[in-house]
Amino acid sequence: MAHQAPARAGADQRERTADRELRRRATAVIPGGMYGHQSAGPLPPEYPQFMRNGRGARVWDADGNCYIDLMCSYGPVVLGHQHPKVEEAAKAQAELADCQNGPAPVMVDLAELLVATVRHADWAMLAKNGTDATTMCCTIARAQTGRSRILVARGAYHGAAPWCTPRPAGVTPQDRANLGYYTYNDLDSARQAAGEAGEDLAGVLVSPFKHDAGYDQELVDPGFARGLRELCDATGAALILDDVRCGFRLHLGSSWEPVGVDPDLSAWSKAIANGHPLAAVLGGDRFRDGARRVFVTGSFWFSAVPMAAAIATITALRDEGAIEAMQRAGTALRDGIVAQAAAWKLEVNYTGPVQMPYLTFVGDADHVLASVFAAEAVRHGAYVHPRHNWFVSAAMTPQDIDRVLAATDLAFAAVRERLDC
Numbered sequence: 001m002a003h004q005a006p007a008r009a010g011a012d013q014r015e016r017t018a019d020r021e022l023r024r025r026a027t028a029v030i031p032g033g034m035y036g037h038q039s040a041g042p043l044p045p046e047y048p049q050f051m052r053n054g055r056g057a058r059v060w061d062a063d064g065n066c067y068i069d070l071m072c073s074y075g076p077v078v079l080g081h082q083h084p085k086v087e088e089a090a091k092a093q094a095e096l097a098d099c100q101n102g103p104a105p106v107m108v109d110l111a112e113l114l115v116a117t118v119r120h121a122d123w124a125m126l127a128k129n130g131t132d133a134t135t136m137c138c139t140i141a142r143a144q145t146g147r148s149r150i151l152v153a154r155g156a157y158h159g160a161a162p163w164c165t166p167r168p169a170g171v172t173p174q175d176r177a178n179l180g181y182y183t184y185n186d187l188d189s190a191r192q193a194a195g196e197a198g199e200d201l202a203g204v205l206v207s208p209f210k211h212d213a214g215y216d217q218e219l220v221d222p223g224f225a226r227g228l229r230e231l232c233d234a235t236g237a238a239l240i241l242d243d244v245r246c247g248f249r250l251h252l253g254s255s256w257e258p259v260g261v262d263p264d265l266s267a268w269s270k271a272i273a274n275g276h277p278l279a280a281v282l283g284g285d286r287f288r289d290g291a292r293r294v295f296v297t298g299s300f301w302f303s304a305v306p307m308a309a310a311i312a313t314i315t316a317l318r319d320e321g322a323i324e325a326m327q328r329a330g331t332a333l334r335d336g337i338v339a340q341a342a343a344w345k346l347e348v349n350y351t352g353p354v355q356m357p358y359l360t361f362v363g364d365a366d367h368v369l370a371s372v373f374a375a376e377a378v379r380h381g382a383y384v385h386p387r388h389n390w391f392v393s394a395a396m397t398p399q400d401i402d403r404v405l406a407a408t409d410l411a412f413a414a415v416r417e418r419l420d421c
């Protein structure tokens, strides 16, 4: 028998005064009031726009309301907020210096650690954001091969520069002129796009699994990954893995190491420094010369504090068994949520690796039910997202999972009620 609707909190009891006032002020001085992926504008009104602090798996909004964090800043927070060893390393480096006339010694330490940790890496370059890293990978592939065309999967997200932003405003056809398109997990479509590029194929850009926002996620078919590797070997193009979202959350190394496929170049950011701003491009020797010749830089790319944080993050990921901890927490979460959906007689798809799950309701093309679910979960203190995959951190305790499941049970009840009304 389906669950009976529990007593639901009627009105949203959470305080919203500070958030409302900040939104009002922001509207005057920030275009659109907020922009980018952290704009709460497209989310249900239950979502706060402004966040004040975080610790472990918990975050507090500007009004002091607490949530169990299942978005982890959209990926960067992998060990939990304010991980003591990471913050200690960052503070120690900050006391020396952050932004100087030359990089700090810690840059070489980090490059060595990345090369030792990631199987396909013979060298590392550092930057700030994931878009820097994916863009650099394409530039290096072009510099090395002397060719132009990069293949990308239709609908995949690789950043917010004009060549890859999903929104057309301000983008010219020329910005996209050197792209070709294939369908994720469809090797024939990649071969066809490579054939169309012919002698001009510089690289194939691919994410570790299909994680396009708003859609059920699809794990990579190992045959597809191997096929892309063979395609690149046969044509001399670079196989470029966009590990920005998955890197260091699925595996301590490239996310395709368990699949047995090594890229030529890889893009990293998000979890690499547990929330400190850093990105990396890693590559094999075959692309070292191209990497040496491109001019890529930024005023803050050599800041030492995030590099020190990255060393502490990667070390803690290894020493604290963080990947396994995320797998355990993610499995408990998945099992609990899937059982709740069944008990409420709701048909759902819960897709992706357990550390990066995404929940949809069957037939809910416009995310109406997903929004009812997410809004109710947020009202009851579980910060999930209706149109983006979630992120589990290694800081999630069994108590945190219990609190999330208490909130998601009420969220399923709200969906059931919506359907029954």
Ligand SMILES: Cc1ncc(COP(=O)(O)O)c(C=O)c1O
Residues within 6 Å of the ligand: 128, 129, 130, 131, 132, 134, 157, 158, 159, 160, 207, 242, 243, 244, 245, 269, 270
């Ligand atoms: C797969 C992937 N690539 C690239 C990016 C761009 O990273 P950033 O927002 O740091 O520029 C993202 C960001 O979400 C991403 O998920």
